[in-house]
Structure formats: structure tokens, C-alpha cells
Amino acid sequence: MKRWPLTGPGLTYLTVFMVIPLGLVLSYAFLRRGRFGGVVDEPTTENFTRLADPLYADVVLHSTWIAALTTVLALLIGYPTAYVIAGLPRRRQTIALIAVVLPFWTSFLIRVYAWIVLLSGPGWLNKALRAIGLGPVDVLYTDAAVVTGLLYAYLPLMILPLYASLVRLDPQLREAAANLGAGPWTSFRTVTLPLTVPGILTGCLFVFVPSFGNFVIPELLGGGRSVLVGNLIRDQFLKARDWPFGSALALALLAVLMVLLLAQAWAARRYATR
Amino acid sequence: MRHRLLVKMPFWLTYVFLYAPVVVLVAMSFSAGRSPYAFEGFSLRWYGELAGDDEILHGLVNTLIVAAGSAALSTVLGTLLAVGAGHDRRSRLLDAVTLLPAVVPDLLLAIGLLVFYAAVQLTLGLHSVLLAHTVFGTAFVAALVRTRLAHTDPSLEEASRDLGATPLTTFVRITLPSLVPGVAAGALLAFTLSVDEFVIAFFTAAPTEPTLPVVVYSMVRFGVTPEINALATLLLAVSFTAVVAAQRLTRTTTRGAPEAIG
């Protein structure tokens, strides 16, 4: 069967609507901004020298920190959860997994909105805290709120790959470890954990990538006080109309992600068992 | 046993974390008052206001148009792509092309398309969102159909050829039917992702033609409104029904297969 009549339309479409647009962003990063938005055909590297400005470098660093914190927390919460799910009887595993994903199928924005209601001063978190005799906390519009929102939005993306790698694990390996003298903790540390490293890496990537480029959650839950690289890029395109600088920022974001992706691929290969 | 309870603690806390916001939203959607922080008697008032909110209805209609259109286009393009690659698992180009939309942050694709539409002087409208959503839709359909294709037994096609069928007959009678679940799953995924997609729609929709997520975004930005609680409850009900229906459907199709004994 000839391939081109089949693959042709799809490949053309993706080239026009994905590869060319991304190429445009790449090239705009090396051009000067036009007076009323847009670009002028004058090659320059000044967009990248601006990136080194502590003002912007700090934003990139801060974004990395927030995304990394979210990822680590998601792993710490997600691993035990996935571990318990993988140990349930078959039927209940399915129910538990659906329950993890179900909130995910409401609107993303509504899930973020829910946390405004929960975290704000007179909100439900403080109501609950007061009920157990703890003082009110002011969480909304802080980094803590941003991390909570990101965690809530992307936790299922951590749990699913972890579950997949845990459920694939041959239960006899744990028995073998016990048989050779390993207690439950040692068996976990020496057998279960190393064998689920690929799942951990995938989960971390799935959480880090959307957290890093996010601008909705920092805006709604960080209240503009917490400017991340995503907000900066959006503002360059929709407010400041500085497309070249926005493109340079986007490339910086992409560069960080590529480094992570390569690191992930390298680590995954190292821990591959076959 | 104390030990087991300790191990299960994080498990239950995770579900509390996942469902506390949902429970609050659903409960407050039936509150008569405007405050989202106190339940002031049962009422369906916000559902009424939601049904009468032209902005939300407009957004909903736009979203359904975009989702249906991009899902249809994605299904055709994605299925052709996957079938064109055939059982060839080592199609590097296809791997790259179908992986890219999953790896590239949505923000990057959004600004790329904004810049591209400006460069080709395409006026923004609903069509611009539809075309944009077809990018990731195609990639996901292709990925799902390829997975399905990889799991089908190539000897089935060989058997068909061996029994005297032409390549075309083999494709129509043997290959295509076995792909149907993958195609259906892909179409459904493309539709669902489009319905909930915000970032790309935010950049590529005309201000006069916002999709539902864009409408919700502007509502949320300008303060909390109980109408959103009602909307959240309805969306949750729809997805819950869909999940249960899908569960039932897969169970009836796999019935008869022996269930593994625990």
C-alpha cells in the first residue's frame, strides 16, 4: 500500500499548523520589535541579552523552583497513593483509578476556581482550621496557593504512570527479596523503588512541564504577586506587544524543558531493565 | 493492623485532597445565597441564572462547534496517518510528529499559532481555534490508533490475503474493523481535550467568539460567582455519566473473558 496518500494530509497539516508556527517563534526571537507590535526584519541578539537581566532571570529561576517544588510534592503524595492502589484487588483498582481521574474531567479553570473559594480569607480552609482550634492563615495569593493549585491540577498525571509501573512489578520479586532476608523496608528500597524509577521519571516530567509554563494558576491563585515565566510570555504577546522578547522567553522555557527531557531519557535508559 | 493503616493514610488523604474542592463546589451550587463561604438554604437559583446567562450559552455553543469540528478533522487526519505508517513501528518522523504536541507546552503552541495567523493575515474567529485544536487532536488520534494497530495481529491480514482477499478488501474487512475502538477512543479524546482547552483558545479566539473556558476565565478573574458552582456541578455530572457509561460499555464487550482470580 502506498503511504503518501494516507500520511500526506496529516503531515502537511501538522507542518503548516505546528512546525511553521514554532519556526516563526524561533526566528522572531532574533528580530527587533515593530513599533506597533509585530516584528521588523532586523536581526539582533538583544532579546537574549535582555534575558540575562536579573529581573527576568529571577522569574525563570522562580518558575523553575515553583515547578520543582510542585513535582516533588506530587511525587511524595502520589507514590504512596499509587502504591496502595496497585495493591488493591483488581476491581477496586479500577474504581480507585477512575476516582483519581474523575475531578480531572471537570473544567481545568473550575478546578482552579475551587481553590479560590477554599483558600481565601473567609474560605473553607480557615473554617475547617477554626473548627479544630487553629488560627486563620492567609494562603490565597501566595506561592503556597500557586503550588497547591498546580499540585491539584496535575497530581493525577503523577499517579497514573507510577501506578502503571507499580502494577507491572512482579509480586514474586518482593517475595524473593523477603525470602533472601530483606525486611519490608529493605525490600522496598532495594527492589520496588529502583524498578519503578522509569515511572517516577515519567510522572515527574508530566507534572513539571505543564507547571513550568503555566500562567493561569499563578494569575488566579498567585494574584499577580507571583509572576512566573508563563505570565511574562503571555504579557509580552498580549499586553506589551513585544513579540521578539516573548519569543526569546519562550525559547528559554523550551530550553529548560529540553534539558529535562534529555536528562529524563538518559535516566530512563540507565534504569531500563531490558 | 496499625502498620497497614499507616500505609493507607496518604492514600485516603489524597482522595480528601482531590474531592474536598469538588464537594464544596457541588454543595454551594445549591445554596440560595451569593456568598460562596456560607450555605444559605437550598435553592436551584444558580442553575436558573446559568441557563439564562447568554455569555455562558454563547461560549458553550462555540466550544461545542470547535470540539466537534476539530474532533472530526483530527479523526480523519490522525487515522490516515496511523494507517499510513502501518505496522511500521520505527517511523521516526511519525513518532516525532505525534509526540511533539504532547511535549511542547501549550503556551508555546499558542503563541506560535498567534504569530502564524498574524503572518498569514488570517482573521481570528472560531475557525482559528478549530484549526489550532486539530493539531493536538490529530496527534492524539494518531497515537491511539497506532497503539491499537501495534496490538493487532499482523497474521490476521496475512490470513485474509492467504484466503484470497485483495489488499483493499483486507483493509476494509479486516484492518479497519479492528481499529474501530482505537479510532473511537481517539475521537472522544480529541473532543474532550478540545472542550477543556483554554490556553490555545485564549490566544487564538476572536474576543467576540470566546469558547466556554475563556468565558469562565474572565468570570473567575473578576471575582467569584455562584453560577460557576452550578456549571461545575453540571460538568461533573456529565463526565461522571460518561465515565460510568464507558465502564459499562467496556464491561459488556469484555464479558465472557475469564476474570483473573486475585
Added chain:
Amino acid sequence: MIEIKGVSHRFGRTRALDDVSLDIGEGEFCALLGPSGCGKTTLLRILAGFETPDVGAVTLDREDLLSVPPHRRPVNLMFQSFALFPHMSVERNVAYGLERERLPRAAIRERVDAVLATVGLTAYARRKPHELSGGQRQRVALARAIVKRPRLLLLDEPLSALDKQVRAEMQLELKRLQHEVGITFLVVTHDQEEAMSLADRIAVMNAGRIEQTDAPVTLYERPRTTFVAGFVGANNLFPGPNGITAVRPERIRIRNRIGGGKGGNDNDGTVEGEGERLTGTVVDVSFHGGTSHLAVRVPGLDRPVLIAVQGPSRVTSGEQVSLSWPPDAAVHIPASIPASTPVSTPASPIEGEEP
């Protein structure tokens, strides 16, 4: 050394073990033989500590073993699937158990090297399990278990995962090793050949009970229950007024009725010493190289009588034949032994017993 006393275990409604008792002596090579689902794997898992029986006691050197958690038992298991750690090299797999004992590094090194030499895998020490053949993986699994110098080594279907040629080799290897290391071996298998060739003593299990424990030859020649007679060596069973008579296929003589022509086993044509006589029709003849197997349908018997003769058969399908056997070939099994006739034991309660 190991004493199993009155052990019973249930999984839900299914009875996996029913009052099982067995003593295994120091240095013995013992086998548990039975069809799948007979409870042998459950017994093995109880000895390893992965299962706790509902009732009964297991002692090792007169001390209770059941209260000891799996990782503290001087009992090691060679898993049927080998269960090698896929992320560790051969030497790391073998060293794993010694590391858990917190032995000094040098001592571990020394013992790992020694055991790898014993199983002939020195050259493969740094390979990962997926880079090994089935036979090599098995040796790693064995080395990993014996390097701990356990009091009792359990082997779960040790030869089933290997192809025919490697099997024979491994069989010899296991026997040699057992002599060399002097560990007590308990092998679990459904394959009577495997059990016969390896073990000094075999316990035949059926439906959660031990039917007979004896040396291989005794078991073969003097089955004490109909199940053992049927399972070990495919005896023909003839019901009689006060019990059942078991006759081995190669002891039955066969004669062509009409022409007086002679069948395979009746070389000299004499009939002296013949016990019983049956007549029937040959329904199937199959040639297996050195021997031929015949199936003869005898009116009044549910199953065809199986006969093994040397060389090619001289009777063909459809012929009328008469069968006889010398009195010393007939083993009488009294009917009074309960729960041993396969037909009276429902197969369902033991299903799903294998984990």
C-alpha cells in the same frame, strides 16, 4: 529436622491443605508430587513464610517456624519463575541475600565467587538477567538461594521452565549440588519423572492431602492408593469385589484371539502363571521408538486398558485380543482407604489454589 504436623489451610471456601503431616530429615532430597491444584504450592509457600496455615504446626529443629517472618527463616526458595531482580547483575543478585545478613564485603565477594564457580557462571557475573538463557537464569536463581546456606532449600517446579535438553543436564546438576553442599532439598513438582529422578523420597499429594510417602521405587511398585497407582506410572485400575487391582502397562501380556498370534509381551507364548484374563478390541496403536503403546477397550471398563510393548506392535487397530498378567504384577489396593479414589473426590474445591 523439619516437622509438618496436621497443617490445614483454606482459601475462602476452597480447601487447599487438609491435615498434612510430613517429616523431612537432615540432608534429605524430598519431593512433593501432585497434579496442579493439589496443595503442594501452598505447602511450599507456608514453609517459605508467604502463607500462614489456619491450623497445624511446622517446626525446624523442634522450634516453631510459623512465628518467624519470611525474611528471618533459614529457608530459601528457588522460584518457578526464578524471580531474578531484573535491575541487578548476576553477582548483585547472588550477593543480595548475603548483604541482608550484613556480612563484611570481602566475605560476600568470596562466597559469591565460590557459588558462581560451583554453578559455572563465573564468566557471566556482570551480565543482567535478561542477557542470559533460561538454563543460565535457573543457575543464578539456584546460586542465589544456596549461597545463603539455608537449612532447607525449596525448589518450585525447578525444571519446568527449561527445554528438554537443558532439563536432563540440570537434573544431574541439582543432584550433584545437593551432595556437594549437603543442604536439605524439597522439590515441588507435578512431573513424576522429575520427582523420581531427583528425590530420595516422594510425598504424593492429591486434593490437599498426602496420599503416600515412599522411596520412588516403592511408590512405583507398591502404590497404596488408587490415586497414586493412577498418577505414578499410569497404572491400569481394575475394580474388584474388595478393592482395586493395579497393573502396570508393561506387565500386561497381549494375544491375538482369533489366529492365536502373539502380541508383544508374550514372547514365548506360554500362559503359565497368568492371573486374570480379559478380552477386548484394540482401539489405538502408537509407536514411540523403543516401545509401542496400545489402548484396548474392554467391555465393562470405563477406560481403555493401556499396554506398553517393546518395539513395534504386532497387533493392529480393530483386532480382538486377550489380555493377561502374572500374579506378581497385580497390586491390590483395599477399598477401605478413604478420599483416595479420584472419581469420588470432586475436582472443584481445589481449583484456584495456585497463587
